[in-house]
Amino acid sequence: MTASVLRTGSRRDDLVLAAFELIARKGMEGLRLREVAQAVGLDHSTLHHYFPTKEDLIGEVVSYATGQLAETLRLDGTPVEQVTRHLRLTGRAVRDRTELFVVLCELNLRANRDPAIRAIIDRSDQNWRGPVEAQLARMSWAPGFDPATIASLIIAAVKGTILDPGTAPDVLDQLERLLVQAQAR
Incomplete structure (x- = not known):
């Protein structure tokens, strides 16, 4: 994943989207926080200001993914x-x-x-x-x-x-x- 321009205007949301896209392309085994941070133009250590743990980021990816299905309910x-x-x-x-x-x-x-x-x-x-x-x-x-x-x-x-x-x-x-x-x- 290469560095990209912010897509939503919210760094937190952009990190979630970057993680989502990385999992979609490489699977969970390919989820690297360094690549997620790089995709939105952040230093790896700065990512932890938004998501203290990898599980916190994954939790938001799950919320993002399942939120797209809310209309079905x-x-x-x-x-x-x-x-x-x-x-x-x-x-x-x-x-x-x-x-x-x-x-x-x-x-x-x-x-x-x-x-x-x-x-x-x-x-x-x-x-x-x-x-x-x-x-x-x-x-x-x-x-x-x-x-x-x-x-x-x-x-x-x-x-x-x-x-x-x-x-x-x-x-x-x-x-x-x-x-x-x-x-x-």
Whole structure:
């Protein structure tokens, strides 16, 4: 990564974007704070004024990445419309915005080996799980269906499609249809 002009006007935001881009290109193994700082024209030691630790920067990268998916969790419409919209928009995003999901996949894989990143991912997942579970809890389900478990299924399905982004819209569309059929009539 070469030094670049500030993109947002905020050094902190530019550092997050530089880290995001570096992870997208080189993976978590290639995330070097020196390169992140250089990309926004800072000395490596100055980066620590914005982010005391690498995990602090990674936490902001997760917030940036997941924030781009906030529109999928809009609360307008019926609970069924909310859940189906979430699955549809997420499926399209996985297919069309591969760099976003490359970064999220990298972070999820690293979380399996790094407790600090696991804590960041778990917090992020809870911010996702909460609204999805709330939407599901407002729906009527056939006996034996639990909204908390269905929320886990949705999260697992989305994370799974990250490994094969081209299938995401079809896989999540199929999940949507199964969920609609599983509702109590």
